[in-house]
Amino acid sequence: MSDSTQTIETFANQEYKWGFVTDIEADAIPRGLNEDVIRLISAKKNEPEWLLDWRLKAYRHWLDMEEPSWANVTYPPIDYQNIIYYAAPKTKTDAPKSLEEVDPELLKTYEKLGIPLKEQEMLAGVAVDAVFDSVSVATTFKEKLKAQGIIFCSFSEAVQEHPELVKKYLGSVVPASDNFFAALNSAVFSDGSFCYVPKGVRCPMELSTYFRINAKDTGQFERTLIVADEGAYVSYLEGCTAPMRDTNQLHAAVVELVALDHAQIKYSTVQNWYPGDKDGKGGIYNFVTKRGACRGVNSKISWTQVETGSAITWKYPSCLLIGENSVGEFYSVALTNNWQQADTGTKMIHIGKNTTSTIVSKGISAGHGQNTYRGGVKILKSATGARNYSQCDSLLLGDKCGAHTFPYLEVRNTSAQVEHEASTSKIGEDQIFYCRQRGISTEDAVSMIVHGFCKEVFRELPMEFAVEAQKLLGVSLEGSVG
């Protein structure tokens, strides 16, 4: 193997820096899943009857469902009875009421992760809801947001404080019976984030959730629900990490977004769950259902994701474009190295008139990584004047990895305009040599090319996240022009 191929691989194999474990006592329930476990979770959260019923219904559905096998990923069968479905850091009081009450060990963990949890340190203007294992630990800036009528809290709190909103929107975009993992989540979800932005309000800061799996053998099943009422705007960021463990852990989340008339939701993810070691041992199974409904006219939902972690990613953030002139966007960078597998993409369902969608997907494969783009564009008969533009590019680093593209198109209205572009390229020895001949080291050359490849997606991320995303890809912003 030549030098530059080696460097490319070293570059792609930078160590996972977020793999530490926090030594904190957890309140976990026994392994396994049955109706009693669900009742227990529901009781621990002091939930109303209707929610327990909803969970049980989902569970019964789930029992009749089969785990999907169509994705381009392989993994040994998951023993759903060997997972711990609820684990919460033990606290002296029942629930922390302010940051002062949060376990200092936990705060230390978040500090290590670089999450600005303390309000006084919150110069960046990001409000954070942090989910540790199964429960939401602290939500910052709550009061400030409240003044504008914005609700941003843990899902559990929303169930207690705003049951009418939760009841109205929960499962309205991703029904409990939607798919195997969504049904499982609906049955056992333990916490997550909730956000409601009232009519005409433009959320003044980026809202952020940080998820972390700490406890061993637990699954994380969080649920996020974001509602932007008429004319509202919100930008939401989500980040994830997990300790290094040699067993696989399941993460099956559900995210639902609802945008009413003229509302806009921008949802950004930097997913960096533990990907497993160099031999493919351990790592998170990231089986996530994310969907947004553009219910109102001129509404817009924009998904941006940078997926660098997880052993397996199965994820298709989608948009239901119902309202007239509504807009759906999907910008994605997915990196797979070592033995990581990703099957990710989006679905754009055009229902309303003059709806438009844009898909930009960038897959980077290194090592033995397998990267699949799977995208569906569906234009229903009612969607007169609908337009879609899709672009899927794959970049290969080395010669043992793979890139796959499965675009599905279904057009039922002749006035629709659908465009699809795809490309596959490889970082070649000649590109590296060209850069080196101009004084740029191999490592910098690879960074530069990868960065250039992802630029269109990074551009969509809020600034502080773009920086993090670039760091994650081992890319430095130094020397950037313009």
Place this chain on the structure above:
Amino acid sequence: MSLLEIIDLRAKVGDREILKGINLTVKHGEVHAIMGPNGSGKSTLAGVLAGRELYEVTGGQVLLDGKDLLEMAPEDRAREGVFLAFQYPVEIPGVSNMYFLKAAVNQIRKHRGQEELDAMDFLNLVREKMQIMKMDQTLLNRPVNTGFSGGEKKRNEIFQMAVLEPKLAILDETDSGLDIDALRTVSGGVNAMRSPERGMIVVTHYQRLLNEIVPDYVHVLADGRLVKSGGKELALELEAGGYAALGIYDEEEAVGRV
């Protein structure tokens, strides 16, 4: 001290020996042309000097201002002032020409212990050089060589050379694929770079480039050796009689004659 000293340089690709003992001295300010038929080893020589991994050096020595060039990684050679204008400039999609060049300039400046240029200083430097090369501003914002015409690519090479200001410029078949107007522009750019401190090696198959970039010395490379050296008039002799007049044939033809 000479700028470049090549002593008995030998190199191979795979099992095939291509350079069979090259000796050449380039002094500061000199322009040397290396001519030769296809397959004689011209591009190999350029590649070996730049440090391309494809070639394995099996013997000899190369000194740049007295420093052992062959010991250095390609990027260090570049930072020491070796510039290769590629015969086939490489496309790098997604990376703008501007970004690329600024990274290169700053790596070289860092190596020399100079301060890195900020965006404004860099722009000023670049604007001036673009005028010399009659380059369109929009080329700066386009990805490196991507979608460039053959002429634009070659012009971009010389433009990069003008910005990086190397000690030793090696031009590998810079005239190939250029029409006469583009050839003049490119040559004009190269001539503007001639200076008492800078040495150049111009590798070419045809004499026509040497009408524009007039060399101090001409060497003929055949079968891995420099078989004849002379002044600029040697190029004209070759033009008149062809390589065959010197008893030199393209490698394929030569094989046929054995």
